[in-house]
Amino acid sequence: MRRIVVPIVLAALLAVFGAVPASAYAPVDIVHTERVQAGPYAVTVGFSTWPIRAMRSLDFTFSPDGGIADKSGSLIMTGPEFGPRGSDSPLVRHPRKRDVWGLDVQALNTPGSYTIGFVINGPQGQGEGTLNNLTVLDQPGPPLPLSWAVGTLPLGALLVFLVIVWRRTRPGKRALIV
Amino acid sequence: MDAALPVSAAGLSRADAGTRVAAGSTAARVGPWVVLLGTAITTVGLSWDIQWHVEVGPDTFFTLSHLALYSGSALSGIASLVMVLMSTSAQRAGRAWPHSAGGPPVRVFGGVFTAPLGYLVSGVGAACFLLYGLLDLWWHSIYGFDAVLNTPSHVALFLSICVTMVGSIIVFAAVRDQRRGKAGLLIAVPILIVFAPIPFEGLNNAPLPVAPTLMGAILCAPMLLIMGALVLGRGGAIGIAVVLGAMQAVLWWFSPWAAQAYAVAVGLPMRDGLLPEPPVLPSLIPMFLIVSALVVEGAMWLSHTRRIHFGRLMLPLGALCGLLVGVTLVVQLALTRPMMHVSPGLIVTLAIVGLVLGLPAGYLGTRFGAMLRGDTQGSDATAEVA
Numbered sequence: 001m002r003r004i005v006v007p008i009v010l011a012a013l014l015a016v017f018g019a020v021p022a023s024a025y026a027p028v029d030i031v032h033t034e035r036v037q038a039g040p041y042a043v044t045v046g047f048s049t050w051p052i053r054a055m056r057s058l059d060f061t062f063s064p065d066g067g068i069a070d071k072s073g074s075l076i077m078t079g080p081e082f083g084p085r086g087s088d089s090p091l092v093r094h095p096r097k098r099d100v101w102g103l104d105v106q107a108l109n110t111p112g113s114y115t116i117g118f119v120i121n122g123p124q125g126q127g128e129g130t131l132n133n134l135t136v137l138d139q140p141g142p143p144l145p146l147s148w149a150v151g152t153l154p155l156g157a158l159l160v161f162l163v164i165v166w167r168r169t170r171p172g173k174r175a176l177i178v
Numbered sequence: 179m180d181a182a183l184p185v186s187a188a189g190l191s192r193a194d195a196g197t198r199v200a201a202g203s204t205a206a207r208v209g210p211w212v213v214l215l216g217t218a219i220t221t222v223g224l225s226w227d228i229q230w231h232v233e234v235g236p237d238t239f240f241t242l243s244h245l246a247l248y249s250g251s252a253l254s255g256i257a258s259l260v261m262v263l264m265s266t267s268a269q270r271a272g273r274a275w276p277h278s279a280g281g282p283p284v285r286v287f288g289g290v291f292t293a294p295l296g297y298l299v300s301g302v303g304a305a306c307f308l309l310y311g312l313l314d315l316w317w318h319s320i321y322g323f324d325a326v327l328n329t330p331s332h333v334a335l336f337l338s339i340c341v342t343m344v345g346s347i348i349v350f351a352a353v354r355d356q357r358r359g360k361a362g363l364l365i366a367v368p369i370l371i372v373f374a375p376i377p378f379e380g381l382n383n384a385p386l387p388v389a390p391t392l393m394g395a396i397l398c399a400p401m402l403l404i405m406g407a408l409v410l411g412r413g414g415a416i417g418i419a420v421v422l423g424a425m426q427a428v429l430w431w432f433s434p435w436a437a438q439a440y441a442v443a444v445g446l447p448m449r450d451g452l453l454p455e456p457p458v459l460p461s462l463i464p465m466f467l468i469v470s471a472l473v474v475e476g477a478m479w480l481s482h483t484r485r486i487h488f489g490r491l492m493l494p495l496g497a498l499c500g501l502l503v504g505v506t507l508v509v510q511l512a513l514t515r516p517m518m519h520v521s522p523g524l525i526v527t528l529a530i531v532g533l534v535l536g537l538p539a540g541y542l543g544t545r546f547g548a549m550l551r552g553d554t555q556g557s558d559a560t561a562e563v564a
Contacts, residue, residue: 025236025446049322057322092450095235104235107324141320144330150313151330152380154306154337158344161299162546171548176488178408178478 028059028097028104038073038118039127041065045116046100054139057107062091063100064120071122075101079114079136091118108136206279209261210349210362213300216254217343217369221425222432223247224339224376225459226440228327229433232458233448234441239315242440248311254342255304261297266290281352296352300345306338333380340377343370351409351550360410367406368422372429372463374398387527391462392507396532399464400499401539401546407474408488408547415478419471422463429460456514465514466506470499489544496540497533504532 032050036043046061064071068091078086094102108114117130141147223246230243238244265275265283269292275283280294293301314331321329327336346366353359375394382390407415434457441448455461464470477495481488508528512520 025238055321055324057324090451095446095449098447105323107322107326139321141317147317147330148380151310151334152337154303154310154334154341155377157302157306158337158341165549166545169549169552171545171552172489174548174552176408176481176544176548176551177485178411178481178488 025096028061028094028102030059030061034131036116036118036129036131038064038120038129040124041071041118041120041122041127041129043118043120043129045131046102051135051137052108053137054111055107055109056140057105059094059096059102059104060106060116061094061097061100061102062118064122067099068093068101071120073101073118073120073122075103076117076119076130077114078117079108079134080110080112081108081114086117091120111136111138203279205261205264206276207358209257209280209297210346210353210358212257213254213297213342213346213349214362214366214369216250216252216257216304217339217346217366217373218250219246219253220250220339220342221369221372222429223250224373225429225433225457226436228458229437230440232455233434233437233452234446235449236446243436248307251304251307251339251342254300254346255308258297258301258304258342258345262286262291262293262301265294265297266292268292278353278356280349294349294352296345296347296349298345299348300342303338303341303343303345306341307335310334310338327376327379328382330380333377336373336377336379340370340374343373348550354409354550360414363406363410364414364417364421367402367418368425371399371402371418371422371467372425372459374402375462376459388524388531392528393531393535395462395464396500396503396507396528397535397539399467399503399539400470400496400536401543403467403470403499404474404492404495404540404543405547405550407471407478408544409550412475412478412482415471415474416468419468422467423465426460426463426465429463430457433457433460454516461510461514464503464507465510467503469506470502473498473502492540492544493537494540496538496543497536500532500534500536500539501529502532503536504528504530 028046029048030046032047034045034047036045042065044061044063044065046059046063048059049056052058062075073091074088075091076086076088091101094100095104112135114134114136115130115132116134118128120127120129223243227241227243227247230241261280265280268275269283275292275294277283277294281296282294283292284295284298285291286293286298310331314335317329317331318324326332343366347363347370350359350362350366354363375391375398378390378394380390381393384390386393403415403418406418410417438448474495477488477491480486481491505525505528508520508525511518511524
């Protein structure tokens with residue numbers, strides 16, 4: 001038995017702890033851009049995948065001409081995902097591309113037409129602009145119910161196990177005086 | 179599957195003989211703790227990983243938090259596999275494998291393996307985790323590295339981890355009359371209370387009155403508290419609540435600290451515009467479970483002094499514990515989320531949700547407790563899994 005167990009344990013430990021944590025992260029690879037005029041500021045909106053599909057996460061970059069150093073602002077997104085009031089959040093630097101604003105690995109889960117709006121404050125005052133009609137296509141991959149059916153199999157197995165043990169042990173019939 | 183559940187004198191004497199054989203077995207003593215350690219590492223890894231995504235962001239498979247998450251399940255799986263192989267070897271050599279070493283033996287694949295029930299469950303959970311790790315890889319290849327919890331592959335991973343944690347509880351319940359069994363349960367049950375609400379993320383798109391993880395906490399915390407109290411005996415509920423509080427405190431400190439320290443170590447900055455929010459996973463843990471624990475202790479005292487069958491108390495007890503968890507979660511939200519507006523509507527909603535979910539929590543907690551008290555100890559259950 002030891003001849004079987006020891007190699008299994010060693011192989012598994014090597015596999016787990018032999019993997020060196022990586023400190024290199026994928027660069028933000030922009031494959032498509034759009035231009036938006038927000039008052040006096042021209043903004044380049046970049047997308048790391050194109051066309052955009054529902055549930056497929058991607059990087060968004062928002063790069064005003066002249067850089068972000070002397071500017072601030074907010075990002076207003078509207079569309080099927082965000083309800084009637086939309087989503088309003090401050091423009092923040094992209095974690096992997098710190099010279100521009102952005103959103104990292106973000107997915108829009110519902111297909112449809114979206115808008116990305118900007119309110120930018122900078123040396124030339126405040127400017128507003130919107131990228132309209134950003135189309136999000138249907139999700140890739142298998143139908144979602146099928147994915148969920150596969151994903152919840154462990155729950156099904158656990159429930160079957162509990163039912164079997166329940167029927168054998170009949171916990172309701174036990175004298176449970178504690 | 180066939181089973182011979184009733185306890186027989188022959189069965190007991192065989193088990194006792196086996197107990198003597200294996201009493202000094204290092205593996206039988208160490209195995210439960212290695213499985214438990216794996217589940218603890220997984221829990222810490224998940225809390226760290228969530229915080230990493232919230233506060234730092236960039237993801238690869240080989241982040242330290244991911245490695246902790248996966249190595250914890252691997253550790254539990256390896257320990258479970260080793261114990262199953264050892265019990266199979268003992269059975270083939272004609273030596274009895276004691277029920278105290280992982281629960282009643284179960285014949286798997288027509289008797290090819292003889293697996294102690296607890297290790298069978300924890301091992302199946304760990305194996306599912308590895309298989310669903312492949313599904314997760316495939317999912318990310320289609321949908322990208324989305325840092326969200328509510329994808330089918332992520333929920334499958336969380337469910338698999340929960341199965342391993344259930345196995346760990348069965349393993350320790352098999353020796354619940356011994357100090358090591360009680361000590362193990364006092365850690366294993368709170369770990370499942372921490373983790374069990376996470377798979378409820380899968381209901382994120384369902385029209386629920388409150389966040390699904392909150393509903394998961396309101397259902398699972400009273401259920402597992404009552405179950406654990408019944409297995410541990412009087413004082414057990416308070417012990418579980420105290421250990422849970424300690425775990426919450428450690429995770430509350432560790433998760434943001436580890437995310438920040440790791441970001442510094444790999445030269446990554448923290449995200450801009452972070453809000454003053456509490457750490458995600460620890461803030462889901464009911465902070466005031468001790469109140470419910472005192473109620474459970476009161477119910478056990480009542481059952482003991484008045485000789486009342488605990489089953490008669492389970493529904494009102496569950497409802498009361500659910501109500502207390504729901505209402506105290508409102509207090510917790512008000513204390514820990516400065517940006518959140520706690521409205522009277524939220525208080526009423528969580529109170530109603532607590533009452534409603536408390537009923538099944540009391541029922542299931544009592545029944546699961548009875549199952550663990552009765553059939554993982556002393557009985558000679560042998561089942562067969564094709």
